[in-house]
Amino acid sequence: MAAVKEDAGGRGGGFEGEMEVEAYRRLFPLPYYERHLLESVRPDARPLSSARDTSIAVGAVSSADGSALVKTGETTMLAAIKLEVMSPSQDSPDEGSLAIDFHMPPICSPTVRPGRPAELAPVLSKQLSDVISRSKMIHLKELSLVSGKAAWMAYLDIYCLNADGSLFDVALLSAVAALAHLHIPLVSLNDEGRIIAVSGDPSRKTTREVVNKDKRKLSLNSVPFSLTCLLHKDYILADPTAEEESIMDTPVTVVLDSLDCLVSLYKPGGAALALTSSLKECVSLTRRRVQELRSILDEALQSTEMDED
Template sequence: MSAETDATAAGGLAGEMEVEAYRRLFPLAFLERHLRESVRPDARRLAEARPTTVALGAVSSAHGSALVRLGDTAMLASIKLEVMSPPAETPDQGSVAVEFHMPPICSPLVRPGRPAEAAPVISKALEDVLMSSGMLNLKELCLISGKASWVAYLDVYCLNADGSLFDAALISVVAAFTHLEIPLVSVGDDGRVFTVGGNEGKSKYELVNREKRKLTLGDIPFPLTCALHKDSILADPTAEEESIIETSVTVVLDSSGRLVSIQKPGGGVTSMATIKACIGLAKERGQKLKEILTDSVEAMEVDQAE
């Protein structure tokens, strides 16, 4: 390599180091320099979400599961079904128990031995959206009215936390319920309900449900989180952007375009015009997520047919 080439390479490396140092020392100024050009540090447009992938059936031991990647954020959702006695007030319904997990491996901000502060907040938000959206008909989880029903234990694991955690978590939950298959069950002589496997089991036991089946899902909730800075709306913020921008709005719309929820955890006062703009972006995002989910279901069906 010539001396001139060496000097050019050294200058380029030095320039990159200066940019990275400026980014770390003055993160807000660095971000604002990009926003003035209507672009973001990762080269996305302001309203552009990160690439999203959905893989169904990621956990073979679960009754339903999905792995979702939203940029560098990764979520794994799994559903295990267990037979329980329904509560007296809802004898003909099953139930769903939601828990969101953030192990230390997902982020340097999560300390070993200490539960992440965001985990219970996201757990509650996921449960609220599932129950209020109407996606699930809990009566479909009933086996024998007043005697036996399914409890769906839904566990969501954050494998890598790089922003928009609730969005990635909800997408993985929706995908896992799309993949969920309810197993065959029978009632023993002692009245105990148990699962039945294989064709031999079908012939030996009297079945409560005659075949494995999918849940009939209603309108599906799709989320979009927007970070708000001055006059800029940043769709699907990264962890770096979230650490700089104090105000964010998360909009959840169902697959029919109806508003399910709006969450605004703190930050400055937000105008109604900005909220409407976030809802408009959420509608566009919902359509894209619907296509991604449909493609993942079709891909799974092709794999099963081969």
């Protein structure tokens, strides 16, 4: 930082020095960052390979069947799931369905204008749907109620409350946490043969049959986690902020599952990659990040289970 202050105007410190550093940062953002990169550190004091602190709070929306509030740095996502009974398709009579929508309201970023949908929202919606489907994290048969007649339709909505970089990573983590927290309601067949929700003790109801007496939560397998890295010259920056993403344009997002299998690799833009060593390093950083996120998620779920007991 001292080198930056010297370039900015020569004054060593104080309020004027801080103002000059901020002015230099705004006028010349890339040189400002590159001076930090020379010392293998970022302006927020993070090492290049380190992600920001992450927190998960499951059950954040009491009216939802499953929900989670996830924060990585200043990037914040709220995921909520609502279940509705539907008729399954003829092609998959023993399966339910999962629909994912990603939302970016104007409050999340100055770049999102009121009255106009964010261009990134449908892109991330499809990317999230593809990753969750490809990872086979959930078995849609667990959402079946009566073969060929009734199944659960799970609507997973993810709201970006603050967009400060690595949106896909935080959105995916919030989706995973909400699905892990999902409580499948008890339902039964009434005397007219309709599926209705059961509240309280199902044995006291005058319904004909409890359909899903033993199902309470989904069985999650090969859970996907991701890490976005920025490649700039010979540097690799893990978990970039929005400012870093705006000035360095070669992002790579690696998705690994909890079994250490590669689910997907995204490179939406930037320069062509010729060095496989850079991709290998991104995968290695993602592998380490997966271990961190699994521990954070397990701790959040265990804490919620203890509160419910």
